Amino acid sequence: MCRGRDAAGGHPVTDGEKTPAEEHAPATRRLHAVDGLLGRREAISELGDALRLLVEYATTTEAPTEELRRAAERIRQAAAPLGERVRDREVLPTADDLLGGVRMYNPVTGSGSALAPPLHIAADNGVAVGTCTLGMAFEGPPTYAHGGVSAMLLDQMLGYAAGIAGHPGMTVRLDTTYRKPVPLLTPLRLTATVQDIDGRRVTATGQLTTADDPDTVLVAATGVFIALRAEQARRLFGRVVNTNRPSRAG
Ligand SMILES: CCCCCCCC(=O)SCCNC(=O)CCNC(=O)[C@H](O)C(C)(C)COP(=O)(O)OP(=O)(O)OC[C@H]1O[C@@H](n2cnc3c(N)ncnc32)[C@H](O)[C@@H]1OP(=O)(O)O
DSSP states (O other): OOOOBOTTSSSBSSOOOOOHHHHHOOHHHHHHHHHHHHHHHHHHHHHHHHHHHHHHHHTTOOOOHHHHHHHHHHHHHHHHHHHTSOOOTTBOOTTOBTTTTBOTTOTTTOTTOSSOOOOEEEEETTEEEEEEEOOGGGBSSTTBBOHHHHHHHHHHHHHHHHHHTTOOOEEEEEEEEEOSOOBSSSEEEEEEEEEEEETTEEEEEEEEEESSOTTSOSEEEEEEEEOOOHHHHHHHHTTOBOOOOTTTOO
16 A cells, blocks of 8 residues: 655545554544644644744845844744754654645645745635735745746646546646736735646646736646556655654644
8 A cells, every 4th residue: 555645745646545543543532633633733834824924024124134143043042942853854744644635834835834825725616726925035026926936836736636636646747838927915816727638647727817807817837747656656655654643643
């Protein structure tokens, strides 16, 4: 059995079997674990919010130079206790649930990631619909979003669309067309749908607009996703350990 998912997280690459621990955990223990897990996810999101605020202020501040040095020292002090217990690269975060599509630190959607806008995505009748607002930290050309950030958002959108169509895969090609600059500090709307499924190859298209003007496409994208063979999923993700068991969560 391989419990691997596509790299960006979301949909099973192979099967959805439960582990023996999940099958046999007593209901009460499971309930407590879920309580602890939800609390941990809330705390991770709270830390993520604080980090995003820090990133936004750090990239826009004109505070005196000495204040920057003091802030750097305080941030190093705040970070130190977090660094005392870190997970190994091949161990998944305990707060994640791969089969449930929860990736707390996904750099695009993860509420725990300082790097994520974060993008919120939901399925609406087979269409992936995403919303986010990009802060000043995402600036490329003055006052507009960096083109790589738009590509990142659309990659995630197209991958999500492939997943909800029942054909998750890894991106092998992403074409982006930049029609107009993407404004910062402005609510954005993204959509994506699957256009074609050909064996293991799925083609999806998507677009990015402002929420206020969904008819004016700012960036359009087409992506090709390849479903992994079981052997490929094992080779790529077989080393990854999922420690998210009810008895260890919380
Ligand atoms: C909610 C989740 C959202 C997720 C969104 C974000 C997704 C990601 O970021 S994924 C990370 C970035 N992507 C990667 O790292 C993938 C790197 N690539 C790979 O590892 C390999 O290409 C892999 C494993 C996917 C496929 O390898 P392999 O099975 O050997 O592919 P290969 O046999 O060459 O091709 C399979 C099919 O795809 C086609 N194909 C391969 N590459 C391309 C391409 N660039 N464009 C079009 N078609 C392609 C081939 O033509 C072939 O088609 P057919 O079966 O008709 O002959």
